[in-house]
Amino acid sequence: MNMIMLQNVSKVYYPGKIPAVALRNISLEIKEGEFVIVGGVSGSGKSTLLNIIGLMDAPTEGVVTIDTLEINQKKEKSLTKLRRDYLGFIFQNFNLIPTLTVYENVEYPLLRICKDVHARRSLVENSLEEVGLKDFMKRYPNEISGGQQQRVSIARAFAKQPSIVLADEPTANLDSANGSSIVQIMEKMNLEKKVTFVLASHDSEILSMPHRKILLKDGQIIRDSLKGENYEK
Amino acid sequence: MKNKIFNLVYEMRIFLKLTLKNIWRNRRRTIITMSSIVIGTVTIILMQSYVNTMDLGLRAESIQKQYGHIQIASRGYFESDENSSELMMNEQVVSKIISKAMELDAIDFVNTRVHLNGIIGTQKNSTFFAAIAGLPSAEGVMAPTLIKGNLLSESDPAGVLIGEEMAKKLGVDTGDSLIAFVGTSSGSQEAIAVTIRGIYDALMPEQEKIIIYMPITSAWDLMLEKKTHRILIFLNNIEKQDQTMKTLNAFISENHLDLDVRSWETLAVFFKKIIGMFSGMITIIGFIVFLVIVFNIHNTMHMSIHERFREIGAMRAMGASRSEVIRSFLGEGFFIGILGAIAGIIIASVLIPWINSMHLHLPPGPGQDKPTPIVFTPTSAILLKALVVNFVTAFVASIMPAVKGSKIRIIDALRYV
Numbered sequence: 001m002n003m004i005m006l007q008n009v010s011k012v013y014y015p016g017k018i019p020a021v022a023l024r025n026i027s028l029e030i031k032e033g034e035f036v037i038v039g040g041v042s043g044s045g046k047s048t049l050l051n052i053i054g055l056m057d058a059p060t061e062g063v064v065t066i067d068t069l070e071i072n073q074k075k076e077k078s079l080t081k082l083r084r085d086y087l088g089f090i091f092q093n094f095n096l097i098p099t100l101t102v103y104e105n106v107e108y109p110l111l112r113i114c115k116d117v118h119a120r121r122s123l124v125e126n127s128l129e130e131v132g133l134k135d136f137m138k139r140y141p142n143e144i145s146g147g148q149q150q151r152v153s154i155a156r157a158f159a160k161q162p163s164i165v166l167a168d169e170p171t172a173n174l175d176s177a178n179g180s181s182i183v184q185i186m187e188k189m190n191l192e193k194k195v196t197f198v199l200a201s202h203d204s205e206i207l208s209m210p211h212r213k214i215l216l217k218d219g220q221i222i223r224d225s226l227k228g229e230n231y232e233k
Numbered sequence: 234m235k236n237k238i239f240n241l242v243y244e245m246r247i248f249l250k251l252t253l254k255n256i257w258r259n260r261r262r263t264i265i266t267m268s269s270i271v272i273g274t275v276t277i278i279l280m281q282s283y284v285n286t287m288d289l290g291l292r293a294e295s296i297q298k299q300y301g302h303i304q305i306a307s308r309g310y311f312e313s314d315e316n317s318s319e320l321m322m323n324e325q326v327v328s329k330i331i332s333k334a335m336e337l338d339a340i341d342f343v344n345t346r347v348h349l350n351g352i353i354g355t356q357k358n359s360t361f362f363a364a365i366a367g368l369p370s371a372e373g374v375m376a377p378t379l380i381k382g383n384l385l386s387e388s389d390p391a392g393v394l395i396g397e398e399m400a401k402k403l404g405v406d407t408g409d410s411l412i413a414f415v416g417t418s419s420g421s422q423e424a425i426a427v428t429i430r431g432i433y434d435a436l437m438p439e440q441e442k443i444i445i446y447m448p449i450t451s452a453w454d455l456m457l458e459k460k461t462h463r464i465l466i467f468l469n470n471i472e473k474q475d476q477t478m479k480t481l482n483a484f485i486s487e488n489h490l491d492l493d494v495r496s497w498e499t500l501a502v503f504f505k506k507i508i509g510m511f512s513g514m515i516t517i518i519g520f521i522v523f524l525v526i527v528f529n530i531h532n533t534m535h536m537s538i539h540e541r542f543r544e545i546g547a548m549r550a551m552g553a554s555r556s557e558v559i560r561s562f563l564g565e566g567f568f569i570g571i572l573g574a575i576a577g578i579i580i581a582s583v584l585i586p587w588i589n590s591m592h593l594h595l596p597p598g599p600g601q602d603k604p605t606p607i608v609f610t611p612t613s614a615i616l617l618k619a620l621v622v623n624f625v626t627a628f629v630a631s632i633m634p635a636v637k638g639s640k641i642r643i644i645d646a647l648r649y650v
Contacts, residue, residue: 051643051644054550056549056550056642056643056644056647057642057643057644076555077554080549080552080553080554080555081552083550083551083552084551084552085552087550087552089547089550089551091547091647093543095543095544095546095547095647096547097251097544097547097548098258098544099250099251099254099255099258100247100250100251100254104247104250107247108247108548108551109551109552111244111247112552112553113552115237115240116240117239117240117243156551
């Protein structure tokens with residue numbers, strides 16, 4: 001079953017008088033539980049693609065479908081609800097709320113979808129345990145390392161048990177040891193929880209992972225390993 | 234149900250924690266913003282408390298020294314500028330009204346007054362005077378502050394009170410005799426000898442130069458008739474003013490008397506003007522304070538939103554609605570406003586007794602020869618008003634930035650450095 005489907009999606013920005021084409025006629029299908037790595041140089045359209053899949057940006061043309069729901073023409077309120085219910089995000093800069101503890105950061109997205117305090121507590125604790133940070137629950141983001149912060153953001157993304165997790169350059173701000181650890185956690189989560197994973201990166205370690213890889217260049221898919229195209233070519 | 238309430242309280246706790254921590258995040262800026270609210274609150278409280286002092290003082294002065302609570306006079310008298318003898322009440326009418334008034338529980342005492350103009354002087358000097366003649370017992374309550382001598386007395390019908398300025402002008406002192414001349418309604422000139430029983434001191438030097446107080450019996454001797462311009466009624470409870478007026482009006486109507494009953498508020502034009510002027514000044518100052526707070530909060534919220542662009546983006550990406558973002562910033566505006574206003578009230582509550590204890594004075598106003606004391610009389614209504622006005626202003630000022638913050642595109646917010 002397709003979890004994400006893009007049909008002839010294009011995105012054009014108008015930063016000045018000359019339009020900038022970020023995505024050109026992208027058609028893509030990602031199955032439920034699939035782990036997809038989107039690669040490409042800076043400016044190739046990776047982040048734009050993730051933003052469109054993440055319902056944070058609308059395509060100029062084309063159709064986006066998430067879990068059989070056609071997204072085009074949906075109002076902001078519906079998009080917010082879809083993001084809340086379907087999507088988890090892992091950001092390059094972690095984007096933890098500095099005024100909340102590790103526990104509260106993971107709990108924050110759950111406040112809207114899990115109204116039972118005890119159930120919520122169990123989800124948060126399990127999620128933090130899975131990333132090995134249960135003992136850091138009461139700390140604030142500035143009291144833990146960058147790698148730990150990214151693990152908190154992974155726990156936050158997975159705590160609400162989303163259908164899709166989108167990660168934009170999750171290891172870009174980490175050293176190689178922390179980067180590897182984060183990659184392992186994400187793979188583990190994908191395997192255990194069968195969550196569809198779309199990861200944008202130009203990290204060589206990530207790109208060498210044995211998963212489906214899509215290469216973008218100038219807003220176009222130039223290779224898709226699913227179609228037997230060699231990514232390394 | 235219990236679980237729902239528990240959950241709601243828990244969510245509120247998170248909301249409060251997030252809001253208060255965000256306020257505390259940039260504490261220096263928060264303190265500066267709150268300071269403007271504190272200053273605004275203190276300013277409004279001080280101004281209102283000062284006007285309240287003026288209001289209470291002038292109200293008491295107007296009732297006790299000038300008008301009483303209720304006045305009764307011949308119809309047309311209150312509209313006429315002159316103390317015409319044609320608009321005086323005769324002895325029978327006056328005694329009828331006084332008898333009726335004294336039956337009522339709310340009445341404290343009654344005075345009757347006659348107003349005369351003439352010339353007063355010694356053999357060497359003379360000056361114009363305007364006499365206020367009343368019942369000595371009542372005039373004892375209504376009289377201005379004496380700096381020398383005694384109040385009017387029934388046992389001394391020739392004894393009068395003159396102002397300090399008149400005493401200086403005529404070169405006289407207590408115990409000295411003066412001759413007072415007036416023109417009667419029949420056109421003749423009458424004169425009586427009076428003795429200075431006391432010298433009074435008033436706020437306005439002009440009053441001291443012209444006004445003299447004398448027993449009504451002396452005025453009747455000068456006028457050659459026992460008529461009265463006004464009946465002044467003093468109540469023991471101002472709450473009963475309207476009811477007393479109704480009763481007196483009914484009595485006047487039943488007895489077909491051509492009289493007019495007025496409350497002190499309708500007569501005290503000067504009081505109304507002064508209070509109106511000060512209220513106007515407060516409104517202007519209040520508006521300036523309002524603008525300062527609005528700009529300050531607006532600016533603070535804008536800076537706060539810019540600092541938290543990425544955070545807002547992340548919150549929105551995770552499923553926070555626009556209204557949640559608005560609520561978060563409005564919460565900050567609300568707390569900054571209410572904490573600032575409470576701090577302002579505490580500071581004003583400490584400051585006011587301290588200033589009052591210093592016995593400060595303003596320089597004499599136009600036409601006055603004495604400085605005006607600076608006394609603040611705050612009331613719980615004034616404090617509450619300052620609290621509400623300031624925190625509502627702070628809250629309202631944060632609406633626009635909050636709405637703007639909620640409209641940020643998520644991708645722009647996440648990209649923001």
